[in-house]
Amino acid sequence: MINNIPKHIAIIMDGNGRWAQAKGKKRTSGHKVGVERAREAVETAVELGVESLTLFAFSSENWNRPKEEVSYLMELFIIALNREVKTLNKHNVKLKFLGDTFAFNQKLQDSIKKAESLTAENSQLRLNIAANYGGRWDIVNAVNGLLADSNHVDKINEDLLASKLSTADLPDLDLLIRTGGETRISNFLIWQAAYAELYFCDTLWPDFDSKELQKAVDEFTRRQRRFGLTGEQVKEPS
Numbered sequence: 001m002i003n004n005i006p007k008h009i010a011i012i013m014d015g016n017g018r019w020a021q022a023k024g025k026k027r028t029s030g031h032k033v034g035v036e037r038a039r040e041a042v043e044t045a046v047e048l049g050v051e052s053l054t055l056f057a058f059s060s061e062n063w064n065r066p067k068e069e070v071s072y073l074m075e076l077f078i079i080a081l082n083r084e085v086k087t088l089n090k091h092n093v094k095l096k097f098l099g100d101t102f103a104f105n106q107k108l109q110d111s112i113k114k115a116e117s118l119t120a121e122n123s124q125l126r127l128n129i130a131a132n133y134g135g136r137w138d139i140v141n142a143v144n145g146l147l148a149d150s151n152h153v154d155k156i157n158e159d160l161l162a163s164k165l166s167t168a169d170l171p172d173l174d175l176l177i178r179t180g181g182e183t184r185i186s187n188f189l190i191w192q193a194a195y196a197e198l199y200f201c202d203t204l205w206p207d208f209d210s211k212e213l214q215k216a217v218d219e220f221t222r223r224q225r226r227f228g229l230t231g232e233q234v235k236e237p238s
Contacts, residue, residue, distance in 0.1 A: 015204030
């Protein structure tokens with residue numbers, strides 16, 4: 001059968017640094033352009049009718065990058081949040097951060113709280129920014145949440161664990177996109193990606209425009225999602 005538009009799309013926005021270096025610029029300039037592509041991805045998701053868009057902005061492993069680059073990213077987060085949140089709110093987009101945001105400086109934490117509070121009642125699109133996020137961290141954090149509730153210590157199951165993940169209130173992940181030519185998911189939404197369709201492309205994130213996102217969605221609609229069934233049990237794509 002032909003699938004509809006994915007309800008939940010997640011993107012590993014890879015290639016900012018390589019894009020900048022290929023142009024003889026500092027890696028940080030690639031991140032700045034990457035913010036523009038993120039805005040375009042949000043606009044396209046709204047136009048397509050996607051319910052939830054999750055962007056991998058900063059992994060828990062990214063702290064190991066050069067200090068100059070990490071410092072720039074922290075400042076860029078603040079600038080982008082303060083600049084974009086009013087527009088997101090105007091277009092009925094709800095913003096949520098996934099990850100251990102307490103590791104960020106107080107200024108960034110305050111900007112995150114303000115942005116989430118301002119957009120909390122919006123319903124057009126759920127925009128989730130994974131920052132200081134790791135899939136293993138998410139699972140361990142969920143398990144600890146369950147262990148804190150003594151009623152669940154001896155009867156943890158998939159549904160209970162999923163209810164404690166950072167994505168508990170989001171639709172199941174349908175499509176996971178990675179730009180930049182790498183073919184791994186790099187500790188991103190590893191529980192949630194169990195039955196997601198994976199889409200890898202060579203396009204570096206600063207060049208991943210609305211047409212590229214549409215191409216990924218078109219590919220998704222052509223795939224047969226079997227969820228453990230045989231091909232004979234699922235109607236073939238027409």
